[in-house]
Amino acid sequence: MSESSLNPVNLGEKISLVQVAVEAKPTILVIDDSPTNLEVICGTLMNAGYEVLVEMDGESGIQQAKDNHPDLILLDIMMPKIDGFETCSRLQSDADTKDIPIIFMTALTDTLEKVRGLKLGAVDYITKPFHQDEVVARIELQLKIRRLHLELEQEKQNLEQRVRERTAELMMALEELQKTQLQLVQNEKIFSLGEVFAGVAHEVNNPIGLISTNIYHANQYTHDLIHLVKTYRQKFNQSDPEIQELIENIDLDHIMEDLPKLISSMKLGSDRIHGIMQSVRNFSRHDGNKKKAVDIHEGIETTLMILQYRLKAQTNRPPIQVIKDYGSLPLVTCYSGQINQVFLNIITNAIDAIDAVEEKFAHRELANSPQIKITTGLDRENVIIKIADNGKGIPAEIQDKIFQPFFTTKRDKLTGVGLSISQEIITKNHQGQIFHTCTEKWTEFTLLLPLKLD
Ligand SMILES: Nc1ncnc2c1ncn2[C@@H]1O[C@H](COP(=O)(O)OP(=O)(O)OP(=O)(O)O)[C@@H](O)[C@H]1O
Ligand SMILES: [Mg+2]
Structure with a gap:
């Protein structure tokens, strides 16, 4: 505060008075056009230890407040120019100034004015x-109310912040829960599949073991018997007519x-069944924590075999043609049961997508018959497996949702967890990548899948 600014002589100019104080004191803005009033009120306020700002008309008062x-x-x-009421309502309607408490200065008798101001x-x-x-006393009371109000506001903000933090924590917990749930569904799926296959x-x-062993003996016996018949014919070639007939x-x-x-083809058949049972058992093997070097193509083949019943012709569509373009792959060290689960999920989706356009098949050209294309190959670091279908396609508006847990467009029957x-499995458990691309067809x-897994 400068000495001169207190001097009523200078009050015609725009002035601000600053109380020099060791501690920051509350600041009061006085808006009044009467130098006499200002002198009295400013003196009072400064004696009480407030910082005082002064403006002599409404417009400058509003600006000063802002x-x-x-x-x-x-x-x-x-x-x-603008009176106190107008100034008051403009201060109240401006977000910058609406929280500053306003005390009217009015003549003792102006009851209507007091009411209007309060409204x-x-x-x-305060009355002149x-x-x-x-x-x-009135100012102090209002400042106290304002301080409490600000404290309350601060508390509210703290509380809101805590609520936000807590909500974020809960959201994370929910996400965690969903993941666990997902894991459970996955385990359940693999487990039940594994159970069925193992059973x-x-x-x-x-029985297949029995057949294999007996085919071996049957083969021996057949050779012996044929040898016997041949020898018999050589030794007794003049057989009687009945035998000849x-x-x-x-x-x-x-x-x-x-x-x-015939016997060797039976042996082939039983060996094949034996092989199929073996790979079916391997398919959903519980890998535990152990990765194993496996033949990726074998996993794909077994998956196709398991899904054979869905690939063949249905009443409303021809069989799905599976076109394979396999590159030569090394054994890949991975959790094979999990990788097979991925093949099963993706190929099942492909079949679902094809079945979803079944009604159109009647009108399709032969070239557009239902197809699933499986391509495998290598780059420097990865095994690349591509599985494509010419089914109904993925609408643009859901492209970024399909990997979300529980997202499905097949609400009636499925859970939406396959992808x-x-x-x-691919990104977390194998540090690999999985993505999709869509063309018109x-x-x-x-x-x-990285070749070198940790
Ligand atoms: N090949 C595809 N063609 C068209 N849409 C697909 C294809 N693959 C996935 N989708 C879409 O992505 C969604 C999510 O697939 P996801 O495998 O995660 O769940 P789902 O197949 O609906 O159910 P779940 O796999 O749990 O039985 C599907 O509902 C489908 O809309
Ligand atoms: Mg699926």
Whole structure:
């Protein structure tokens, strides 16, 4: 505060008075056009230890309030240009100044004015001529209310911040929960599939073992018997007519030629069943924490075999043609049960997408018959597996959602976890990549599996 600014002689100019104080004191803005009033009120306020800003008309008062944010405004009603009421309502409607408490200064008798001022949002009024103690007491009360209000506001903000933080924590916990749930669904899926396969494999193994062993003996016996018949024919070539007729009737020569072939094809068949049961058991093997070097193509083939019942012709569509373009791949060290789960998820989706356009198949050209294309290859660091289908495609508006847990467009029957599980398996468990691309005809999912896994 400069000495001169207190001098009423200088009050015609725009002035601001600053109380020099060791501690920051509350700042009061006084808006009044009467130098006499200003002198009295400023003196009172400064004696009470406040910092004082002074403006002599409404417009400058509003500007001062916006620039310096005083703690309280003392506002005269009768002023030239804009009066106190107008000034008050403009301060109240401006976000910058609306929280500053306003006390009207009015003549003792102006009851209507007091009411109008309070209605406009003023917090109190003081009457002229001023009683110093009353002015200070009212101001202090309002400043206290304002301080409490600010503290409350601060508390509210702290609380809101805490609520936000807590909400974020809860959201994270929810996400975590969803992931766990996802993991459970995944385990459940793999487990139930594994259970079924293991059960079937167990049931089939014994009879198939029996057949394999017996085919071996049957083969031996057949050779022996054929040898015997041949020797017999050489030694006793003048057989009797009845035997001769029988030989012709049963076409003995053909039997002797065909029987060994028949038995070896039976052996081939039983070996094949044995192989299938083996790979089916391997398919959903619980890998635990151990990675194994596996043949990726074998996993794909087994998946196709398991899904054969869905690939073949249905009442409303021809069979799905699976076009394979396999590169030569090394064994890949991975959790093979999980990788097979990914193949199963993606190929199942491809079949679903093809079935979803089934009604159009009747009108399709042969070239557009339902197809799934599986391509494998290598780059320097990864095994690349691409699985594409010419099914219904993925609409643009859901492209960025398909990997989200529980997102599905097949609400009636499915859970919407296939792709999110696959993503988890490929990216988290194998540090690989999974993504999709869509062209007009093909929806393609690409898997990159690093050759060198940690
Ligand atoms: N090949 C595809 N063609 C068209 N849409 C696809 C294809 N693959 C996935 N989608 C879309 O992505 C969604 C999510 O697939 P995701 O495999 O995660 O779940 P889902 O197949 O609906 O159910 P779940 O796999 O749990 O049985 C599907 O509902 C489907 O809309
Ligand atoms: Mg799926």
